[in-house]
Amino acid sequence: MTSEYTLQLAAELESASRLRAAQFFVTQRPWLDLYGVNVRPVAPFGSASSKPFVDPALIHRCLPDELLFEIFSRMPPYTLGRAACVCRKWRYTIRNPVFWRHACLKSWQITGVAENYKILQSHYDGSWKKMWLLRPRVRLDGLYVSRNTYIRAGVAEWKITNPVHIVCYFRYLRFYPSGRFLYKNSSQKIKDVAKFMNFRASKGDCVFGGHYTLSEDKVEAAFLYPGLRPTVWRIRLRLRGTVSGANNRMDLLALVTSGINDNEVPGPEEDILGIVGGWQEDETHNPDVPAISHKRGLTPFVFVPFEEVETSVLNLPVERMDYFVPG
Numbered sequence: 001m002t003s004e005y006t007l008q009l010a011a012e013l014e015s016a017s018r019l020r021a022a023q024f025f026v027t028q029r030p031w032l033d034l035y036g037v038n039v040r041p042v043a044p045f046g047s048a049s050s051k052p053f054v055d056p057a058l059i060h061r062c063l064p065d066e067l068l069f070e071i072f073s074r075m076p077p078y079t080l081g082r083a084a085c086v087c088r089k090w091r092y093t094i095r096n097p098v099f100w101r102h103a104c105l106k107s108w109q110i111t112g113v114a115e116n117y118k119i120l121q122s123h124y125d126g127s128w129k130k131m132w133l134l135r136p137r138v139r140l141d142g143l144y145v146s147r148n149t150y151i152r153a154g155v156a157e158w159k160i161t162n163p164v165h166i167v168c169y170f171r172y173l174r175f176y177p178s179g180r181f182l183y184k185n186s187s188q189k190i191k192d193v194a195k196f197m198n199f200r201a202s203k204g205d206c207v208f209g210g211h212y213t214l215s216e217d218k219v220e221a222a223f224l225y226p227g228l229r230p231t232v233w234r235i236r237l238r239l240r241g242t243v244s245g246a247n248n249r250m251d252l253l254a255l256v257t258s259g260i261n262d263n264e265v266p267g268p269e270e271d272i273l274g275i276v277g278g279w280q281e282d283e284t285h286n287p288d289v290p291a292i293s294h295k296r297g298l299t300p301f302v303f304v305p306f307e308e309v310e311t312s313v314l315n316l317p318v319e320r321m322d323y324f325v326p327g
Contacts, residue, residue: 068093076141077103077132078305100128107137109177110214133245136217138175143197144250144301145190145314146171170314172197173221173250173301181212181221183233194309208233211273219250222273224265225257229289232260232276237301250301255294259286 072080072094084094108116124131147170154163172184174197182197184207196205210223210233217239225231236253258276264285266272284291304312 065093069096072099073102075099078141095129097128100132104128104131104135106177107132107140108135108214110179136214136239137247138212138214138219138239139247139303140175140177142174142303142305143190143194143309144173144175144303146252146297146299146301147314148297148299150296171297171301174198175212179211179213181210181223183208183210183221183223189315190304190309190312191315194306211271213273213277220273220277222276224260224272229286230260230262230265231289232258232272234258234276234279246303248303250303252298252300254281255298256281256291257289257294258284258291259289261285 068090072083072090075083077100080094080099084091104120105113105116111119119135120126120128120131124134147168149166149168152165152167154165167187169185169187170190170193172182172186172190172193174182176182180199182199184193184197184205186193186206196207199209208223208225210221212219212221219237219239220235221237222232222234225233234254234256236255238251238253239247240249240251241247242249258279260276264275266275281293282291302314304314
C-alpha cells in the first residue's frame with residue numbers, strides 16, 4: 001500500500017513539475033482561445049528536447065539559427081535588450097551568456113580578464129548578465145554632458161538699465177575601453193561637438209585626451225593642458241543611474257587644476273594620471289600655477305547615446321532647454 005502511494009505521489013509531482021514548466025514557456029493569451037489559436041512554446045537555448053518544431057514565423061523559417069546568432073553577436077548590449085522584447089525565440093537566444101560575457105569584458109577591459117572572472121564568481125553568482133546590470137561601469141556608446149549656466153553683467157546704457165547675460169556652456173566626456181577619454185569644454189551644442197569627439201579629429205578642435213580609472217562607482221581622470229606653463233586637469237566622478245544598469249548619470253565630486261614641473265611632463269601617449277594620482281588636492285609642483293579647487297560649475301553629467309545626439313534637448317536654445325533638462 002505504501003509503495004503504491006509513493007509511486008502515485010511521484011507521478012503527481014512529476015506531472016505538476018511539467019505543468020509549471022509549460023506555464024513558464026507558454027505565454028498565457030486567453031483571448032486567442034476565441035479564435036482557436038494555440039501558441040506553441042519555444043524551447044529555451046540549450047534544450048535537450050528531440051521533438052521537431054517548425055516555427056510558424058516566416059523570418060525564423062528563412063533565417064538559420066546560426067545566422068541569427070551571428071547578427072546578435074554584432075549588436076551592442078542595449079540593442080540586444082530591445083531585441084529580446086521582440087519574441088520568445090529571440091529572448092531565449094539572447095539569454096546565451098556569450099553575448100553578455102563579451103560586453104562585460106569589453107566594458108571592464110582595464111580591469112583585466114582574470115580579475116573580471118574573480119568578480120563574476122564572488123559578487124554576481126557567475127552570471128554575466130547580472131554583472132552587466134548591477135556592476136557600475138562607464139558607458140562607451142555616447143557622450144556624458146554637463147550643462148552649466150551663469151549670469152554675466154552687461155554694459156550699462158545711458159545709466160538707465162543694467163543688462164545681464166545668461167551664459168551657457170557644456171562639458172563633454174567620452175570614454176574608451178582602453179582607459180583613455182576625451183574632454184571638451186565648449187558652448188557648442190552636442191550635435192556639433194559629437195563629430196569631433198574621436199582621437200582622429202580631436203587634435204584640431206581643442207579636444208583634450210587623458211586617462212581614467214574606475215574603482216567600484218568612482219571615476220578619476222586627468223589630462224594635461226599644453227602650453228608655456230603646463231597645467232594638470234583632474235576630476236573625480238561618481239557613477240549612478242536612473243534605472244538598474246543605465247549608468248547614465250555622473251556626479252562631479254571634485255575638479256582641480258594644478259601646475260606640474262617641466263621634467264614631469266609625460267609624452268603624448270603616456271599616462272598623466274599615473275603621475276598625479278597620488279597628489280593631494282591642493283598640491284602643485286609649479287609655483288607659477290597654484291592648485292585651484294573649482295567649486296562652481298559642478299553640475300552632474302547626463303549620458304546621451306550617439307543615436308540621440310541630433311534629437312537631444314541639449315540642442316535647444318537655453319530658454320527652451322530649461323523646461324526639459326534639470327538644472
